[in-house]
Amino acid sequence: MEPSCGDGVFLRQLKVQNQKFNKVIAIELNRAEAEKADNIHLDNTSVINTDFHLYCNETIDQFDFVVGNPPYICYQYFDEEQQKDAAKIFHRAGLKYTKLTNAWVSFVVGSSLLLKEKGKIGFVIPAKILQVSYAKQPREFLAHFYNKINIISF
Ligand SMILES: C[S@@+](CC[C@H](N)C(=O)[O-])C[C@H]1O[C@@H](n2cnc3c(N)ncnc32)[C@H](O)[C@@H]1O
Structure with missing residues (x-):
């Protein structure tokens, strides 16, 4: 996915x-x-034109692997529906929703929730995940959710 x-x-x-x-x-x-x-016409592929947050909260699909380069958008620029859907992802993961956070956080957390038990994710994310205070929750989430994390830094 x-x-x-x-x-x-x-x-x-x-x-x-x-x-x-x-x-x-x-x-x-x-x-x-x-x-x-969609015009790449990759076999056995569905391209869905929707908000990931909505998809994440509605799907029953589970995946072996998620790869992504998510958008970097402050939540204050989300519309009301997007904020509600992002908040739901946070709550499902047992995290507290804060409007100071950024879209890449709900993409990483939401994608993790859609994995099968032995699933993996590979994401391009800002290096500041290691430092910023708004990423404290997702840092802790990732540290507990996964049994191995590889960081490739440039
Ligand atoms: C950094 S680009 C990455 C695109 C592609 N994966 C790549 O690496 O070239 C982020 C993409 O996220 C899309 N996007 C922004 N908000 C989204 C949302 N809520 N749900 C799904 N896609 C979204 C943007 O339209 C944009 O195409």
């Missing part, structure tokens, strides 16, 4: 590298970008 696929850079790589998989779900909020991703 990819929660914010944009024009499908990761989907294209699956195709170029002829990777084997059963099924891919790719989510993208922006219709034009979602159409570009």
